[in-house]
Amino acid sequence: MSDSFVEPSSVLSVDWSLHLAKSRPLTASDALRSDDAVDTILQEHADTLYRAFETHKSVFFDSSQTATELHKIMLKLLDLKGWTHVAMPHTRLSQSVRAVTWCIEAHSMLLAPWATVQLKLFRYGANEPNQFAIFATDDIPSGCIIYELIGQLSLDNVDGEAKKKSTQLSEMKARDGTSRVLYGPIRMVNHACDANTVYEELKPNCRSTIVVRTLRAIRREEQITVGYGSDFFDADDDCLCSVCRPDTQHCVKSTNPPGMRIVDTEKKKEANKTKNRRRRWVRKQGKVIGKGIGTTKGVCGEEEEGEITEHNI
């Protein structure tokens, strides 16, 4: 574990995930639709994620007015210096647009260059299909929350039709035993029988918002995994994790996060500077607020809202 570790995710994402956590959960069909839209874009346009959104927006959005709103968001997200959360006037947006907007914001956090974790293309074996997986970009100590891996549970039960249309498993058992859709970057985390993280609700009053907490120290480049529970992988033959299939050679296909391959060296330098500035800032804050970093304490509390922004770093 590196001595200098600060939880980079807490810089940007305490504020950002707070905003996301407070957003009202969406319906299952809207959530599935938006997540599938994000998946399609991630798959097909890995190198230019945000420009791809721009190109494809008409497919997902019903009115030109909404498309214009989205355009503005995408422009903001494209500007590396503007990777703060985008406060959308949610009340003016339709449910489905709100769903996609939520996903864009959440994935932006995951794809930001300074994120603690990274989205990669992955295969369980040479003959297995490509899929997504999440990997650590830095050593992460035990007991840390990874805010980038945020997700929400839909408001309602999964509709059979909606579920059939969904490309990926993203169903979770709710407390009342019904199943609902889990959407957002957290659903890119694969299952393992020796999982290194666990699902965690941000706080009781943000019950539908889930992140993951590390169960042990995680090394840089290690895959982040979570235990899905016996509803999904009760038989060993379903599970391709390294415990169930120790001889299978996993392939990590891409070393750069889709959508954030910065080829422009000036931009890359600028991104690194921002990342370092954020780290220094967090370290400084760490001395002042101490244990606040890496705990859920106050995450949903009003007192912390809006304290961390791009502009006051």
Ligand SMILES: C[S@@+](CC[C@H](N)C(=O)[O-])C[C@H]1O[C@@H](n2cnc3c(N)ncnc32)[C@H](O)[C@@H]1O
């Ligand atoms: C919530 S998604 C996880 C992200 C997924 N890899 C993707 O590309 O979207 C769950 C799906 O990932 C795959 N998966 C996750 N963990 C797995 C495991 N241990 N063994 C086999 N497949 C797994 C299965 O296809 C499962 O339906």
